[in-house]
Amino acid sequence: MALPLAYDSALKKVSLDERASFSENKALSLEISQLNTLAKELLNTNSDVPPPPAPDFFTKNLSMMVKKMHESGVNSMRTSKFPEAAKQFTVALGLATARPKFESFQMTIPETLLCILGRCDANLKNENYMDAYLDAEILATLGPNIPDNHFRKGMALKHLGQLQAAKTSFESALCFSPTHPNLVREINKELEDVKHLIAEENGEDDD
Amino acid sequence: MSEENSSFNSTDYNSTDSNSNSTYTQDDPFTTPEQSSIPIYTPIIYVAVLISLLIFFSIYYRKKKFSKLTKMKSLFNENYAKEMYYELKEQTDPKINEKVLKAALIRRGSEAIRRMIKLKESTQFVNALYVKGSIGDDAHDRFKIENKLQQLELEECAVEAESFKTGWAKIFFPVCQEVTMNEALRRRINSIEDRKEVFTQEWINEVEKIEKKVEKQQRKKSAKK
Numbered sequence: 001m002a003l004p005l006a007y008d009s010a011l012k013k014v015s016l017d018e019r020a021s022f023s024e025n026k027a028l029s030l031e032i033s034q035l036n037t038l039a040k041e042l043l044n045t046n047s048d049v050p051p052p053p054a055p056d057f058f059t060k061n062l063s064m065m066v067k068k069m070h071e072s073g074v075n076s077m078r079t080s081k082f083p084e085a086a087k088q089f090t091v092a093l094g095l096a097t098a099r100p101k102f103e104s105f106q107m108t109i110p111e112t113l114l115c116i117l118g119r120c121d122a123n124l125k126n127e128n129y130m131d132a133y134l135d136a137e138i139l140a141t142l143g144p145n146i147p148d149n150h151f152r153k154g155m156a157l158k159h160l161g162q163l164q165a166a167k168t169s170f171e172s173a174l175c176f177s178p179t180h181p182n183l184v185r186e187i188n189k190e191l192e193d194v195k196h197l198i199a200e201e202n203g204e205d206d207d
Numbered sequence: 208m209s210e211e212n213s214s215f216n217s218t219d220y221n222s223t224d225s226n227s228n229s230t231y232t233q234d235d236p237f238t239t240p241e242q243s244s245i246p247i248y249t250p251i252i253y254v255a256v257l258i259s260l261l262i263f264f265s266i267y268y269r270k271k272k273f274s275k276l277t278k279m280k281s282l283f284n285e286n287y288a289k290e291m292y293y294e295l296k297e298q299t300d301p302k303i304n305e306k307v308l309k310a311a312l313i314r315r316g317s318e319a320i321r322r323m324i325k326l327k328e329s330t331q332f333v334n335a336l337y338v339k340g341s342i343g344d345d346a347h348d349r350f351k352i353e354n355k356l357q358q359l360e361l362e363e364c365a366v367e368a369e370s371f372k373t374g375w376a377k378i379f380f381p382v383c384q385e386v387t388m389n390e391a392l393r394r395r396i397n398s399i400e401d402r403k404e405v406f407t408q409e410w411i412n413e414v415e416k417i418e419k420k421v422e423k424q425q426r427k428k429s430a431k432k
Contacts, residue, residue, distance in 0.1 A: 003287070003294055009301040014291070031287040031314070034390055039310035049309065049371070052378040053385040097393055102313070105388035112392065130406065134399045141395070160410075 003028065012043060041100040050102040058107050059099060066095045066111055073118050082126035089119035113142060120152055132156040140169070147178035151187055158194055163201065167194045282353045283325075288318035289360070292367075309371060316364040316383035317390065323357050324387070326350075 004020035007013070013036050016022065016029050042050060051057040073088035093115035099108055120135035133156035139149040154169030170191040178184050292311040295303045329350075337347045361380075368379040 003290055005291065005294055007295070007298065007301060007303060009304070012304045012307055014295065014307065027284065028287050030394075031291060035288075035291065035307075035311055035314050038314060038386065039304075039307040042306045042310045042313075043304075048306075049375050049378075050313070050382050053381055093396070097396055099389075101386045101389040101393070102382045103385065103389070105385050105392070108389060109392065112396070116396070130403060134402055134406075138395055138399070142392075 005032070012039065014039075038101055041102070045100070050100075053102060053104040055104060055107065058103055062095060062099055063111065066092050066115065069095060070114060070118060073122070077118070077122060077125070080125075082122050086119055086122040086126060086128070086131075089115050089122055093119065109142070113139065120156075124152065124155060127159070129156045129159040133160060145176050147173040147176040147183065147187070149173075150176070151178075151183065151190075154187075154190060154194075158190065158197075163194055163198045167191065167198065170194060276352065279349055279352065282349060283322055286315075286318060288314045291315075305371075312364065312367055312371070313379075313383055313386055316361075316368070316379060317386040319357060319360045319364055320380070320383050320387045321391070322353075323361065326354055326357060330354075 004017035004025065006015050006017045008015065014032050015036075016025055016032060022029060045051070069088055069092035073085045073092060076082075076085035076088055093112065096108070096112045096115050116135050116138055120132050120139060123129070123132035123135065133153065136149065136153035136156050139146075140153045143149050150169045150173035154166045154173060157163075157166035157169060170187055173187050174184075174191070178187065288311070292308075292315045295308055295311050333342070333347065333350050336342045364383075365376040365379065368376045
């Protein structure tokens with residue numbers, strides 16, 4: 001069966017045929033958008049085929065821009081301008097994800113994670129727990145052996161009222177043996193707090 | 208004595224001789240082998256029938272196996288990247304830009320690599336489950352066939368890459384691998400907004416449920432009063 005595709009030769013873009021319904025071809029339209037992004041990135045390069053994913057071909061200008069934006073976000077955090085910091089980290093993340101897809105993943109991921117990490121902290125401080133949870137979830141998936149990520153997820157979940165899930169996150173944070181004594185203390189404190197809240201919810205609290 | 212013996216012997220011999228003579232002359236059907244009338248074609252026909260039966264059986268068996276294989280559902284969803292590549296390649300009006308085609312081929316290769324990674328990840332567990340008897344022969348066969356198909360798909364991609372530019376196949380797969388990983392990361396980051404909507408809806412539903420519960424309890428209390 002032929003796919004409902006249309007091609008615009010001026011824009012060099014593939015799109016879903018107008019007659020096809022979007023809801024029926026959700027997976028296909030995702031594929032099309034990914035193809036268009038890659039094609040655009042390839043059209044912007046000078047060589048006829050993408051260069052090998054070596055560190056020499058890593059776009060350094062973009063890294064500089066991301067770094068600058070990240071730094072300004074950190075500065076905003078220092079002066080307690082949390083909503084602004086979250087916005088700056090979002091811009092930095094946008095720049096980091098705009099990197100061509102055929103460039104080294106190994107060098108892309110630390111950059112991207114740093115931006116998400118900053119945004120997650122800014123959202124936590126800003127008490128925007130839903131966004132903080134979504135960021136923390138990605139962090140916990142991509143860096144599962146870092147206890148801080150599970151701690152962030154736990155904090156967001158606790159404030160969202162998901163106490164059982166928060167308890168699991170704090171426990172997994174302890175599983176990855178955090179080394180910083182402050183962090184251990186914080187996790188244990190939060191874990192006790194969550195346990196207390198769960199007991200209260202179940203009506204088993206003595207106080 | 209000796210004479211007598213000899214005479215006896217001689218008579219004896221004589222008598223037997225006469226007896227035997229008489230038997231040979233009688234023409235007994237049990238002793239004389241009957242001439243068989245089987246034609247020379249019989250063994251040939253026998254062998255021919257046997258061979259043709261074997262051939263028919265093998266054809267039938269193969270056809271059945273083939274139809275079973277074609278009816279077997281793939282472990283993965285539809286491979287849109289591959290279909291899109293073929294469709295764009297065959298399109299002549301308007302002609303597709305070569306770089307767009309190359310991008311489509313890279314996406315096809317990256318999809319093949321993604322599937323390969325998924326299969327490799329699960330090989331250990333599928334084998335363990337098969338040994339334990341938790342999954343049947345069918346599922347295990349399906350898994351093995353999928354592995355072979357993905358191998359073929361990778362080879363096909365390499366041939367296609369080579370047709371665009373000789374020597375491209377060498378750096379084609381490392382590039383595809385990066386694309387696979389990068390796209391997976393982008394998909395996760397881009398889905399944040401969608402997930403937020405889903406979670407918010409779930410949250411609203413939960414709150415509504417609790418509100419209804421509380422209302423019911425209050426109504427019960429007021430009815431008791």
